[in-house]
Structures are given as structure tokens and as C-alpha cells.
Amino acid sequence: EDKVVQSPLSLVVHEGDTVTLNCSYEVTNFRSLLWYKQEKKAPTFLFMLTSSGIEKKSGRLSSILDKKELFSILNITATQTGDSAVYLCAVEGRGQNFVFGPGTRLSVLP
């Protein structure tokens, strides 16, 4: 059965800290891995990763995929209180089906 695991499930840091969120997966016919940020609304898209070893960056956020070891990390540097959210990892497998992980709840304290 396809599965996506995220760790940690929750994390509390202070502003300015750097955090690394982990996502590992077991998915049939892997196509892509996506990271989403969810606040009090539907999740918003952050990154889509399809190739190993190629880092994607957007401001203070970056992400990389390792297709051999079947995992991805999401890094956030110089965290701000506005980064507080649930970060979802999703993997696209067979039939365009997406499997989501349970999310990592990040709380950034001032």
C-alpha cells in the first residue's frame, strides 16, 4: 500500500531558527513529490520535485529529493512567526493519485 510518512509530526522553534522537515515515501510508480503549506485554509503549493539531487528554492524555503533513499526534506531558514503552519508532503503515484502524509505542525514562537 502506498504510504507517506512525515517527521516530526510537530515542532516548536523560535524565530530565526532553521528547521528541517522530513518526508519519506513508499509509492508505486513514483511521479512527483509535492510540498504544501496549510494554514487556516486549503493547502497552498510550495514545491514539486521530480528529480533527485536538484534543490528547489523559494526565498527562505528550499527542498530536495532523494529518489534512491525515497525521501525529501524541506528546509526553512531564519524562521518567522508567519511560517507557523502544517506542512504537507504528498507523492503522486499510479493513476495520478496523490498520497498525502499526516503533515508536520510547525509553531514558530516570537
Next chain:
Amino acid sequence: DVKVTQSSRYLVKRTGEKVFLECVQDMDHENMFWYRQDPGLGLRLIYFSYDVKMKEKGDIPEGYSVSREKKERFSLILESASTNQTSMYLCASSLYPGGVNMETQYFGPGTRLLVL
């Protein structure tokens, strides 16, 4: 600006009622999805549709049905609502074909359904 809208933000229904959740996208996307989100379980796919009048079961289709009569509209139907269907329901759409050419799924704002 892409847009996925859902007919209701909040719904309260009674056990046994028939419930319709509507989703409309204005991006001419082929694919549309219905998810439910519950604490600790992440997003779980209920049904998806890759074309008008086409539908596929997701991971948890039991107790639900869907309708895709027009490309822009994907409806989720609870034939007889039960309390375990209390949840946040999220609709999404994506451009066909999928895979590496698909940058993202666009999500609606969600409908929070409470079944009493």
C-alpha cells in the same frame, strides 16, 4: 488567477440526510479531486475525475458518490450522511495530463461538514 470554489464553507446536517458538496473550477482543468482531511490522518482521496462523466474511486470512497456532468463542476454526494463523515472536505483540480507536466493541484477553500 486560478480559482477553485466550493459551494459552502460550513454545513451542518443531520444523520441520514442527503448532502451535496459542489466544486467549480475556472481553469479548464481535466482532473478534479475530492479529499477529506481529518486530524492526524492528512488528506485522503475520496474520488477523482479525469474527464466529464468519468470517475475513479480513491482511497476511501465508501459512503460517497460523485457526479461530473460538466467539465468545470465536480459534485460530492453523501447519500445518507453519518456522523463519521464529519470532516473538512477539500476539492482540487489539475491540468491534464498529469505527471511531470503538472505543476500543482489547485485547492478550493474547503467545506467543513458537521453531521449531527
